[in-house]
Amino acid sequence: MLTIKNLHVGVSGKDILKGLDLNIGPGEVHVIMGPNGAGKSTLAYALAGREGYDVTQGDVLLDGQSLVGMEPEARAAAGLFLAFQYPVEIPGVLWSTFLKTAVNALRKARGQTEIDALGFLKMMKARAEALGISDDMLKRAVNVGFSGGEKKRCEALQLSILEPRLAVLDETDSGLDIDAMKIVAGAVNALRGPQRSFLMITHYQKLLDLIAPDRVHILSGGKIIRSGGPELAQHLEEKGFAGVVA
Amino acid sequence: MKGAGAESWKYTNLAPAHSVAWAVPDRGAPAIPPAPHPVCGRIVFHNGFFVENASFLPKGMRFTQDIHRSMPAGKDEPDSFIADMNAAHRQDSLTLTVSAGVGARDPLEIVFLAQGETPLRLAPRLSIVCETGASLRFIERHEGAGTTLSAICVFLDLRAGSCVDHVRIQGAANAAYLLETTHIHIDSGASYTGFYYTDGARLSRHQVCATLDGPRAQAQIGAVALLRATQTGDLTTTIRHAGPGARSSQSVRTVLGGRARGIYQGRIEVAPGADGTDARQQSRALLLSEGAEMDTKPELNILADDVKCTHGAATGSLDAGALFYLRSRGIPEIQARGLLVEGFVSALLDESPEQAAHAEIRARIERWLGAEREIGS
Numbered sequence: 083m084l085t086i087k088n089l090h091v092g093v094s095g096k097d098i099l100k101g102l103d104l105n106i107g108p109g110e111v112h113v114i115m116g117p118n119g120a121g122k123s124t125l126a127y128a129l130a131g132r133e134g135y136d137v138t139q140g141d142v143l144l145d146g147q148s149l150v151g152m153e154p155e156a157r158a159a160a161g162l163f164l165a166f167q168y169p170v171e172i173p174g175v176l177w178s179t180f181l182k183t184a185v186n187a188l189r190k191a192r193g194q195t196e197i198d199a200l201g202f203l204k205m206m207k208a209r210a211e212a213l214g215i216s217d218d219m220l221k222r223a224v225n226v227g228f229s230g231g232e233k234k235r236c237e238a239l240q241l242s243i244l245e246p247r248l249a250v251l252d253e254t255d256s257g258l259d260i261d262a263m264k265i266v267a268g269a270v271n272a273l274r275g276p277q278r279s280f281l282m283i284t285h286y287q288k289l290l291d292l293i294a295p296d297r298v299h300i301l302s303g304g305k306i307i308r309s310g311g312p313e314l315a316q317h318l319e320e321k322g323f324a325g326v327v328a
Numbered sequence: 329m330k331g332a333g334a335e336s337w338k339y340t341n342l343a344p345a346h347s348v349a350w351a352v353p354d355r356g357a358p359a360i361p362p363a364p365h366p367v368c369g370r371i372v373f374h375n376g377f378f379v380e381n382a383s384f385l386p387k388g389m390r391f392t393q394d395i396h397r398s399m400p401a402g403k404d405e406p407d408s409f410i411a412d413m414n415a416a417h418r419q420d421s422l423t424l425t426v427s428a429g430v431g432a433r434d435p436l437e438i439v440f441l442a443q444g445e446t447p448l449r450l451a452p453r454l455s456i457v458c459e460t461g462a463s464l465r466f467i468e469r470h471e472g473a474g475t476t477l478s479a480i481c482v483f484l485d486l487r488a489g490s491c492v493d494h495v496r497i498q499g500a501a502n503a504a505y506l507l508e509t510t511h512i513h514i515d516s517g518a519s520y521t522g523f524y525y526t527d528g529a530r531l532s533r534h535q536v537c538a539t540l541d542g543p544r545a546q547a548q549i550g551a552v553a554l555l556r557a558t559q560t561g562d563l564t565t566t567i568r569h570a571g572p573g574a575r576s577s578q579s580v581r582t583v584l585g586g587r588a589r590g591i592y593q594g595r596i597e598v599a600p601g602a603d604g605t606d607a608r609q610q611s612r613a614l615l616l617s618e619g620a621e622m623d624t625k626p627e628l629n630i631l632a633d634d635v636k637c638t639h640g641a642a643t644g645s646l647d648a649g650a651l652f653y654l655r656s657r658g659i660p661e662i663q664a665r666g667l668l669v670e671g672f673v674s675a676l677l678d679e680s681p682e683q684a685a686h687a688e689i690r691a692r693i694e695r696w697l698g699a700e701r702e703i704g705s
């Protein structure tokens with residue numbers, strides 16, 4: 083589903099990713115771990131098409147289509163979703179407005195008819211409830227004044243409402259309390275299916291106990307330096323990056 | 329035409345109006361469009377003349393035409409340029425009196441229609457007296473077509489314990505010059521709420537001069553302006569705390585595209601003896617293009633004790649992080665920009681108590697964003 087070939091990404095003229103290769107098949111869950119500053123979020127932003135994250139070499143293919151050079155909204159329409167490590171506050175824009183606009187923009191880009199207001203509201207409330215997000219929270223502006231954990235829950239809500247083909251979750255587990263992590267992991271597990279793949283960035287073994295991944299990769303120095311099964315994360319938990327990289 | 333030379337006109341350039349040959353309008357028999365939403369009464373000015381057959385009032389409100397009566401002078405304004413121009417070219421002048429106990433469900437509408445097939449100079453005047461304990465909700469509307477230069481004076485007299493909700497929708501024609509003073513006197517226990525929405529006119533200046541003249545007098549002003557191309561929009565306020573224990577607040581949001589220019593000059597005066605004053609002022613501007621400019625000038629003059637006085641001004645462009653966040657969810661860039669602009673102004677709009685005008689203002693903002701999109705600021 084996702085093929086990353088020899089990806090080089092520069093930020094402000096500085097090379098951060100230096101020849102990254104990754105292959106994620108349909109229905110697979112892959113995990114990327116790596117030390118702070120390794121370039122994990124850089125990879126996530128480059129996939130989503132953030133300005134300033136310049137692909138200088140290599141390619142990224144989603145279902146065979148190259149994403150390089152595409153606008154962020156076109157990538158979303160192609161089925162990509164990024165849960166942000168640091169979700170952005172948007173003053174004055176209410177959750178319901180934002181989510182409905184997003185759902186309808188995606189439907190429009192895919193040649194589908196718009197969802198009606200009532201049907202959307204029902205769907206939003208049901209999915210929010212499953213994630214422990216109250217109606218009152220959804221009456222507020224997007225992320226404004228939300229706690230770290232609340233923001234992460236709302237990233238999970240967007241994931242469950244937008245139903246992407248490939249979800250990149252950048253430390254969605256960081257900042258969540260234990261109960262919230264279980265709820266979010268449950269939501270991710272419920273979304274797993276043969277036609278949906280996940281790339282999860284995390285620092286914690288805990289998440290991997292809740293969401294059994296297919297593959298674990300270690301990103302360091304702008305490259306994948308090791309890949310393996312879930313046991314690699316276990317190994318990492320015991321030895322630390324120093325022990326694995328050495 | 330005499331130049332506007334005072335310091336307070338530093339940012340607003342009226343020079344282009346000097347070269348126009350302004351004519352005096354005739355009192356015709358204009359066709360007046362109906363009010364866009366339910367109203368309890370209507371006062372219509374067309375090209376500076378009061379149109380009696382299009383105006384009506386509910387029980388408890390009455391108007392008189394001021395023929396020879398001398399009007400209150402605007403001498404305590406920061407400068408009297410607009411008042412002087414109005415006095416020099418005065419057309420119709422009206423006084424509206426509102427008694428206590430008018431329980432109208434819908435607001436009153438006051439319309440200033442300016443239609444200049446040839447360039448016209450207009451100078452109407454309106455006084456509103458809100459008697460003790462009375463309350464009034466009104467929507468003041470500016471619209472029209474063609475080239476006009478309006479110098480409008482409005483006086484609001486809020487007697488003790490009275491209450492006024494004022495919404496101003498300034499959608500004047502592209503070629504219009506619109507100068508207006510709103511002179512407000514607020515007695516003890518009286519409360520004024522103003523919400524000013526501006527997207528019209530080639531050049532506009534709204535000069536607000538409010539005096540809080542007794543304990544528990546209140547003034548709350550919100551202003552939203554959306555300007556583009558080469559428009560200039562100037563809001564110049566003087567809030568004078570003359571008596572003790574009064575409260576005032578001003579929140580201004582300005583969105584500027586193209587080479588538009590926004591101006592906010594906010595002066596707060598706290599007179600000796602006006603102890604316990606609470607005065608706030610905040611201005612935020614959003615620049616959508618490199619050529620746009622916002623000029624902000626706060627001025628505080630505090631001569632009393634125990635005064636809470638805050639002011640703040642910020643100018644910035646659209647938040648790139650927020651824009652990317654929206655786009656990453658599939659929302660196309662122009663639509664995402666629109667959401668952010670709406671979000672920027674909507675907090676203020678939601679604070680305005682007059683619900684009747686909300687839908688209309690929201691629709692105007694949508695339309696503005698649509699046009700701004702086509703130009704691609």
Ligand SMILES: Nc1ncnc2c1ncn2[C@@H]1O[C@H](COP(=O)(O)OP(=O)(O)OP(=O)(O)O)[C@@H](O)[C@H]1O
Binds near residue numbers: 093096098
């Ligand atoms: N705008 C920038 N200018 C210069 N360097 C940058 C810029 N943005 C990111 N970097 C650098 O790129 C490197 C990778 O950052 P990135 O955010 O991808 O790390 P990460 O692996 O996600 O780390 P963490 O685990 O802390 O989230 C860091 O060294 C960071 O300082």
Ligand SMILES: [Mg+2]
Binds near residue numbers: 123252
């Ligand atoms: Mg990161």
